Amino acid sequence: MQLFSALLIAGLAISAASFIYTLYSIFWNAVKIPEKPYRIKASIGRRAYITIRNVLLQGKLFKERSGGIMHALMFWGFIAFGAYSATFFARGIDPSFQLIPPGEIKNVIFLTVDVFALVVLIDVFYAFLRRWVIKIPRYQGYNGFEAAFILFLIATLMITYYALGILRIDGVSRNIPGAIMESIPSSYTPVTVFFAGLFPKATGPLSVDLYWTLYTIHALDFLIFLVYIPRSKHLHLVAAPLNVILSKDRQPAQLSTIDFDHETRFGATDIRDFSWKDYLDFYSCTECGRCTFNCPAYLTGKTLSPRDIIWDLREVVLAEGPELRSKGMDHKDQILKPVIGDTISETDLWSCTTCMACVEQCPVMIDHVDKIVNMRRSLVLNQGKAPKGTLETYNNMEMYGSPWVADPSTRGDWAKDLGVNILSESGNDDFEILYWVGCVSSYDRRNQEIAKSVVKILQKAGIKFAILGSEEKCTGDPAKRTGNEYLAENLARVNIDTLNKHKVHRVITGCPHCFNSLKNDYSEMGFKAEVIHHTEFINQLISSGKISIAATQNDKEEKFTYHDSCYLGRYNKIYEPPREIIGHVSDNYEEMSMNKSKGLCCGAGGGRLWMDETVGTKISHKRIGMASDINASTVVTACPYCMIMLDDARRVTGLEDKMKLSDISEFVASRLTD
Amino acid sequence: MQYIDGGSVGYNIAVLIKVIPDLEQIKAASGTGQIQIEKVPLRLDILSEHAIEAAVQLKEKYGGKVTGFIFGNNESIPLMKKAYAMGVDEGLVITGYKENNPTLTASVISEKLKSLQFDIIVLGNQSADTYTGLLPGMIASKINARLIGNVLSIEIEGKEVKARKSLEKKIEVVKAQMPVVISVTQETNQPRLPPVMQIMAAGRKTIQSEEYKGQTPSYTLTKSRVAPKSERKKQIFEKPEDGIQAVVRVIKEEAR
Numbered sequence: 006m007q008l009f010s011a012l013l014i015a016g017l018a019i020s021a022a023s024f025i026y027t028l029y030s031i032f033w034n035a036v037k038i039p040e041k042p043y044r045i046k047a048s049i050g051r052r053a054y055i056t057i058r059n060v061l062l063q064g065k066l067f068k069e070r071s072g073g074i075m076h077a078l079m080f081w082g083f084i085a086f087g088a089y090s091a092t093f094f095a096r097g098i099d100p101s102f103q104l105i106p107p108g109e110i111k112n113v114i115f116l117t118v119d120v121f122a123l124v125v126l127i128d129v130f131y132a133f134l135r136r137w138v139i140k141i142p143r144y145q146g147y148n149g150f151e152a153a154f155i156l157f158l159i160a161t162l163m164i165t166y167y168a169l170g171i172l173r174i175d176g177v178s179r180n181i182p183g184a185i186m187e188s189i190p191s192s193y194t195p196v197t198v199f200f201a202g203l204f205p206k207a208t209g210p211l212s213v214d215l216y217w218t219l220y221t222i223h224a225l226d227f228l229i230f231l232v233y234i235p236r237s238k239h240l241h242l243v244a245a246p247l248n249v250i251l252s253k254d255r256q257p258a259q260l261s262t263i264d265f266d267h268e269t270r271f272g273a274t275d276i277r278d279f280s281w282k283d284y285l286d287f288y289s290c291t292e293c294g295r296c297t298f299n300c301p302a303y304l305t306g307k308t309l310s311p312r313d314i315i316w317d318l319r320e321v322v323l324a325e326g327p328e329l330r331s332k333g334m335d336h337k338d339q340i341l342k343p344v345i346g347d348t349i350s351e352t353d354l355w356s357c358t359t360c361m362a363c364v365e366q367c368p369v370m371i372d373h374v375d376k377i378v379n380m381r382r383s384l385v386l387n388q389g390k391a392p393k394g395t396l397e398t399y400n401n402m403e404m405y406g407s408p409w410v411a412d413p414s415t416r417g418d419w420a421k422d423l424g425v426n427i428l429s430e431s432g433n434d435d436f437e438i439l440y441w442v443g444c445v446s447s448y449d450r451r452n453q454e455i456a457k458s459v460v461k462i463l464q465k466a467g468i469k470f471a472i473l474g475s476e477e478k479c480t481g482d483p484a485k486r487t488g489n490e491y492l493a494e495n496l497a498r499v500n501i502d503t504l505n506k507h508k509v510h511r512v513i514t515g516c517p518h519c520f521n522s523l524k525n526d527y528s529e530m531g532f533k534a535e536v537i538h539h540t541e542f543i544n545q546l547i548s549s550g551k552i553s554i555a556a557t558q559n560d561k562e563e564k565f566t567y568h569d570s571c572y573l574g575r576y577n578k579i580y581e582p583p584r585e586i587i588g589h590v591s592d593n594y595e596e597m598s599m600n601k602s603k604g605l606c607c608g609a610g611g612g613r614l615w616m617d618e619t620v621g622t623k624i625s626h627k628r629i630g631m632a633s634d635i636n637a638s639t640v641v642t643a644c645p646y647c648m649i650m651l652d653d654a655r656r657v658t659g660l661e662d663k664m665k666l667s668d669i670s671e672f673v674a675s676r677l678t679d
Numbered sequence: 680m681q682y683i684d685g686g687s688v689g690y691n692i693a694v695l696i697k698v699i700p701d702l703e704q705i706k707a708a709s710g711t712g713q714i715q716i717e718k719v720p721l722r723l724d725i726l727s728e729h730a731i732e733a734a735v736q737l738k739e740k741y742g743g744k745v746t747g748f749i750f751g752n753n754e755s756i757p758l759m760k761k762a763y764a765m766g767v768d769e770g771l772v773i774t775g776y777k778e779n780n781p782t783l784t785a786s787v788i789s790e791k792l793k794s795l796q797f798d799i800i801v802l803g804n805q806s807a808d809t810y811t812g813l814l815p816g817m818i819a820s821k822i823n824a825r826l827i828g829n830v831l832s833i834e835i836e837g838k839e840v841k842a843r844k845s846l847e848k849k850i851e852v853v854k855a856q857m858p859v860v861i862s863v864t865q866e867t868n869q870p871r872l873p874p875v876m877q878i879m880a881a882g883r884k885t886i887q888s889e890e891y892k893g894q895t896p897s898y899t900l901t902k903s904r905v906a907p908k909s910e911r912k913k914q915i916f917e918k919p920e921d922g923i924q925a926v927v928r929v930i931k932e933e934a935r
Binding site for chain 1: 701703704706720722869871872873874875876878879
């Protein structure tokens with residue numbers, strides 16, 4: 006038996022060495038190669054919450070129910086099974102060792118093992134069905150061998166557990182030193198007892214040989230598993246929990262910042278231009294594809310796949326890392342190749358609407374969008390490269406403070422006859438709240454109706470408000486999301502100065518893009534004010550009784566739906582206020598097929614509003630099609646970008662007569678009662 | 680081909696840059712129709728940006744140095760930074776510009792160009808504010824250089840410049856010996872977005888300026904500057920199917 010112990014120790018030592026060495030080389034990459042900093046805030050409470058929710062309780066996995074349940078059961082099963090594996094090896098090495106002292110606690114632990122082993126076995130079978138029989142689309146074409154191999158290892162581990170258990174029930178292992186679970190009453194292993202009943206009782210010397218054979222298979226299986234984990238996508242067993250624990254405390258997180266005074270390489274050109282946390286993101290990916298199958302670009306036939314972006318970057322890291330380790334850091338410039346071009350195409354980078362659907366879905370909290378924007382930054386800030394339409398918006402933002410060619414002195418003209426305090430003209434700082442109009446509602450004729458509606462509501466509620474007029478400039482969002490951080494920062498500085506000059510403490514805005522900039526980006530640059538989106542503000546006005554609305558005669562025939570703006574919903578978690586407002590007027594409301602945190606983007610975010618969309622279906626057409634599928638007669642939105650995109654889609658797809666489109670402010674303004 | 684800056688081989692390229700008021704922001708006073716340009720922000724003329732792009736591309740491809748010239752006034756000086764950011768190496772702003780007078784502009788700039796022995800001089804074929812289109816020809820004649828106007832693309836072989844020009848129905852290829860004056864159009868290239876490192880470096884670079892103190896003779900007298908009156912019919916056709924027919928009718932009947 007000593008020989009067996011020695012073999013077991015040797016096997017464990019080899020596997021553990023391989024496991025640790027592979028992990029070492031992988032984490033060496035993450036520590037040594039990246040040069041960009043990662044800011045991590047200490048908020049321990051929040052971090053603990055995220056960890057418990059998303060690691061232990063597998064929270065984000067349940068965004069897709071069947072896959073989520075499957076994975077969570079597998080995860081919990083594995084944790085439970087850990088007690089068996091630990092005892093198995095401990096007693097294999099020292100037969101007299103008691104890892105857990107016999108007693109009721111031990112009995113319950115092994116009852117859990119016995120039940121979960123079956124759960125895992127069923128789970129493996131279900132996983133097999135999903136990938137090879139039901140053929141779930143997001144798995145197709147990705148590492149089938151790895152998946153099959155790992156499922157085989159898991160199944161073998163569970164089957165040998167039960168087989169050894171049956172022999173234990175039959176009394177075969179009673180006198181074998183190091184045999185485990187001998188002290189557990191059979192009533193605590195009901196599944197094993199059930200299986201034992203299916204087979205004839207094992208007796209005789211052959212059954213002892215069978216025991217050792219199964220024992221060896223079980224041990225080898227475990228050791229192979231240990232070697233295989235860090236070399237495959239199952240590295241996520243190690244990396245993903247770390248990734249969740251170390252993630253930014255808020256998701257979606259702010260884009261990483263640039264220190265223009267000290268940095269010389271902007272954005273991400275090769276793998277040194279990421280942070281160690283980005284590397285952890287790469288290592289955490291299992292290619293599950295939830296990101297890609299929620300990506301509006303991918304869903305409408307573009308080649309962009311967030312999964313491929315992460316996985317391709319990981320492949321580059323795993324290829325260039327060892328070369329750097331052997332040749333030394335001085336060879337960075339020769340070894341590291343740009344990741345944009347051969348690895349990740351520029352077209353894919355520009356296809357992203359920064360809608361965060363991928364980030365929202367990712368169970369292991371990978372931030373795809375930050376990396377995409379960082380690669381855009383590389384193109385824009387280092388090489389001056391961007392789609393033609395985007396280059397024009399940069400010029401316009403610089404010249405006119407708006408993505409469009411528009412005379413800034415006319416910015417407040419829409420409000421001239423409405424009795425609005427226009428600060429650039431009145432200089433009268435006696436106001437409680439600033440209404441930040443945004444470029445689209447200032448200049449675009451259709452969207453001016455939104456601004457006028459907001460004014461009507463504010464006046465009705467008797468709120469003392471003002472607008473900046475020609476002093477308002479684009480917040481910089483279209484520049485920021487397309488990678489022109491330099492321009493975005495300059496615009497932000499000018500705007501923050503203006504806001505501080507007028508001593509603004511409360512801002513409402515009708516544009517979710519402005520809202521997100523003012524609230525999240527500007528606050529990081531020192532702008533401290535309460536920023537509220539008009540959906541929330543109007544909803545408060547209604548619930549506090551400052552305004553009241555009533556259904557119109559036509560509303561009885563209307564069927565409403567609400568289209569979530571990404572920058573309001575996923576970026577700022579505002580889902581309910583607009584729905585509550587509609588609920589005040591009508592019960593005839595239905596959700597479109599992708600809604601709330603899964604809401605399909607309109608296609609305009611990330612600067613896409615100013616780029617051509619020539620490949621596949623237009624995202625906005627797909628979205629308006631979803632509204633059409635539920636026969637909605639009025640689609641309510643809360644974003645001028647969405648308004649432009651969906652209004653165009655509505656006209657082009659011939660729905661103009663059948664479907665109305667209304668901003669939530671217009672919806673309210675036209676139903677105000679006295 | 681010559682040696683510049685103590686050793687490097689390359690061409691001595693000049694680019695002529697015009698600073699103009701931003702036309703999008705010029706307004707006519709309500710009532711009088713008087714054009715108000717006093718408070719309008721200045722910008723580089725878009726064709727000057729194309730000229731800078733062409734000059735910088737030549738430098739990048741064949742080596743050399745690009746010097747930018749602006750004839751303007753004190754307010755024009757900071758705008759040279761954009762030219763620097765786009766890749767212009769040195770810049771001179773001649774202040775003292777008073778009003779549109781192509782003959783004077785040509786002679787002021789030619790004086791400078793003559794003393795500095797340029798191989799290639801690039802400029803826009805006209806400017807968006809005055810549209811005279813006279814400078815390329817005038818400067819070429821004053822400095823005794825060949826003129827290639829409205830080019831699509833430029834190649835250099837030794838001391839010879841080969842350029843493609845777009846004519847109405849054909850593409851013409853022209854060759855000329857240096858020094859050459861080249862005028863560009865909006866089709867010649869796409870002006871670049873300067874990389875941030877260059878924008879920041881441009882901010883730190885010095886801009887030379889000197890004042891033109893001579894007379895500005897006025898050959899023409901501007902009597903008034905008033906926006907043309909345009910009467911719009913302000914018809915709005917809401918429904919596309921009716922609208923299209925109505926628009927077609929209006930075009931047929933009224934807009935002949």
